[in-house]
Amino acid sequence: MFKRTVAAFAQNVGKTIPPVKLGYKNMLKDPSKKYKPFAAVNIPHRQWPDNRITKAPRWLSTDLRDGNQSLPDPMSVEQKKEYFHKLIEIGFKEIEVSFPSASQTDFDFTRYAVENAPEDVSIQCLVQSREHLIKRTVEALSGAKRATVHTYLATSDMFRDIVFNMSKEEAIKKAVEATRLVRKLTKDDPSQSATLWTYQFSPETFSDTPVEFAVEICEAVKAAWEPTEENPIIFNLPATVEMSTPNNYADQIEYFSTHITEREKVCISTHAHNDRGCGVAASELGLLAGADRVEGCLFGNGERTGNVDLVTVALNMYTQGVSPNLDFSDINSVVEVVERCNKIPVSPRAPYGGDLVVCAFSGSHQDAIKKGFALQEKRRAQGEEEWRIPYLPLDPKDVGRDYEAVIRVNSQSGKGGAAWIILRSLGLDLPRNLQMEFSGVVQDKADSLGRELKSQEITELFKETYNYNDNIRSISLIDSNVVKEDKERRTLTGQVEINGQVYDIQGSGNGPLSALVDAMSNLLNVRLGIANYTEHALGSGSATQAASFIHLAYRRDSDNEKVYRWGVGVSEDVGDATTRAVFSAINTIIQSGDVSLPEKSTKASGSA
Incomplete structure (x- = not known):
């Protein structure tokens, strides 16, 4: 496609290209006539901007209810069971499992959750504020160790007027009636005393509800339920539709938190959708503003653009030094379950969980990460535990990923990427x-x-290019001896083997390395020079080896051009590693055809 486009462009060079017309078609030039800005809450002395998240909130996963109802192909019962147990494994203590009055399938799964939930896990179900539906929901939850009945009612002007044609007074009356019925069927019923019953009410859509009315209807609901400090009522304040910037949602939460009475008997829960792409920020600012609980889904599944991504909110806390009380030590297994059960892929760019989020392709990024790891190892050896790596706010190992995935190499990558892989x-x-x-x-x-290129491909390419550890041999050293002539000179004598023939070698230099290179220069009739030599320890303790790198320079026979070749050697002995590096480079030179081997032996075969 790209080649065809280039070809078409080349054919039109010199021709007149019509100007591009800029203008509006479907989008309005002045959208203010159609869309009105959000009416902000008046809080002249708001406190939330100065607050910090210092502890984990209560978490509620609604993957099996809100998340499942949004799927083009909803989960089967078996998939819901697998997902349910993964949520428990992660550490969720509150799970909204279904809308049991909606279908027999949801009712049956609720019974499964009730019968299989650990004692400290509360099973939550959603229900409309209608008598027969509430009775069916309580029936589904009966026998649970901990259960939460979640009712909701439209409170925003838009929903009351357009959808339900309901006044504020009628809304309050209906909410109170539903609350009293739930109370009668649960905590006031002696036959239900084995269950710890909690009540949750959602003024929907809170994000578009006048905050004064949200407080008013919740006060009436609270009075009807009569919560305690030990078992507070949950007021879920959903951004059912994200209406504005997250700071406005925080203002709404703070207003509610500071105006509801008996605050110690109230748990404020956020339920942020992601219509404007700010669900995580809204939830975090909501916690700053006084919320105690966060509802959402793993990786942000849910209606329209989805619910808030609980993985991101939790690991954002983690990387700020706050334990989220959720365990994502094996995040890959979480991704697998979510993708298999939702039948929707997790984006490769999804924060923390995506395949590419810990990967760097850019050369400058790779170089910074490589240097960061080098310094991190030094700090760790000195007892420092703080994680400080450029571009990596989270240690991939904390979520079960290895460092091999951190740097990936393509044609855009720089020297740091391939070096990291090696x-x-x-x-x-x-x-x-x-x-x-x-x-x-x-x-x-x-x-x-x-x-x-995959890591294994890069490793094999390195070994092949630099004849790693002299694997390809046209010439090999049989033995050698170095004699100290004076303070500055060393003489090396020895034998090498070429194609089954033994050759004597001799050379001199200011050390064993330079003497060996000189000896090989004399044998091959080419002047080899050491352009660069370096070595380092490889491994630690009893497994320590030496790695040597030598850069040889010479002039090619055919055109007298100066050429450089690297050789790499690894051995438990430093001298042997250096020798392997020299012959690694020399054999690469021979394989290239730049120099010729001697025609006949200077010593009879086998005389060594």
Whole structure:
């Protein structure tokens, strides 16, 4: 497609291109005539901007109810069971499982949840404020150790006027009647005493409800239920439709929190939808404003644009040093269950859980991460535990991911990316010049394939390109001996084998390495020079090895051009690692055809 576009463009070079017409069609040039700005709450001395989240809220997962009802293909009973147990495994103590009055399937699953929930997990069900539906819901929850009946009623002017044609007075009356019925059937019924009954009421849509009326109707509901400090009533204040910026939602929460009476007997719960893409921010600011509880779904499933993503809210706290009391140590298994049961993929860019969120392709990002890990290891060795890595606010290992996925390499990646892969796979901390050279090799390979390279492919490409540990041998060292001639000179004598033939070698230099390179120069009739040499320890303790890198320079026979070749050697012995690096480079030179092997042996075969 791109090539066709370029070809078409080339054909039109020099031709007149009609101007692009800019203007409005369906979108209005002045949208203020159609859409009115949100009417903010007047709080002249708001407190929430100065607050901080210092502890985990109560959490409620509504994946099995709000999340499930929004799926094009709702979960089967078996899928709901799998999801339910995963939620318990994560640590949710409050789970909204269904709308049991809606279908026999939901009723049956509610019974399963009641019979299989741990003693400290409360099962919650949603129901409309209608008598026969409430009775059916209580029937479904009967026998639970902990149960919450959740009723709701439209309180916003828009919903009351357009959907239900209900006055404020009628709304209050209906909400109180529903509350009294739930009370009669649950906590006031001696036959239900084995269950700890909690009541939740949602003024819907709270985000579009005058806050004064939201307080008024909730006061009436509270009086009808008569909560206690030990078992407070839950007022869920949903942003059923996200109407404005998160600060306005926080103002609404703070107003409610500071105006509802008997605040110690009230649990304020947020239920933010994501219509404006700000569900996480709204929930977090809602907690600052006084909310005690957060309702939502894993990875933000739900009606329209979804509910708030509980994974993000929880791990946002975690990365600020606050335990969320939810366990995402194996986030990949959570993603698998969510995708399998919802039949909707988790976005690769979903915060914390997406496949790509801990990955860096950019060269500058990769370089920063690589350096960050190097310093992190030094700090850890000194007893420091604070996590400080550029571009990674969360240690991937905390959520069950390894560091191999942190840096991924494609044609856009720089030297740091490929170097990181080699460091993680082979333990080799490549010299800067070698990093730069190898990144070009990797980019060329990625370009030729037209895709990202996998870690294993990069590792194999490195071994092949630099004849790692002298795996490909045209020439090998049999033995050698170094003699100290004076303070500055060393002489090396020895034998090498080429194609079954043994050759004597001799050279001199200011040390064993330079003497060996000189000896090989004499044998191959090419002047080899050491452009760069470095080494480092690999591993620790009894498993420590040495890694050596040598950069040899020489002039090619065919055109006398100066050429450089790297060699890499690893061994338990430093000297052996250096020798392997030298022969790694020399064998690469021979394989390239840049120099010629000697024609005949200077020593009879087998005479060594």
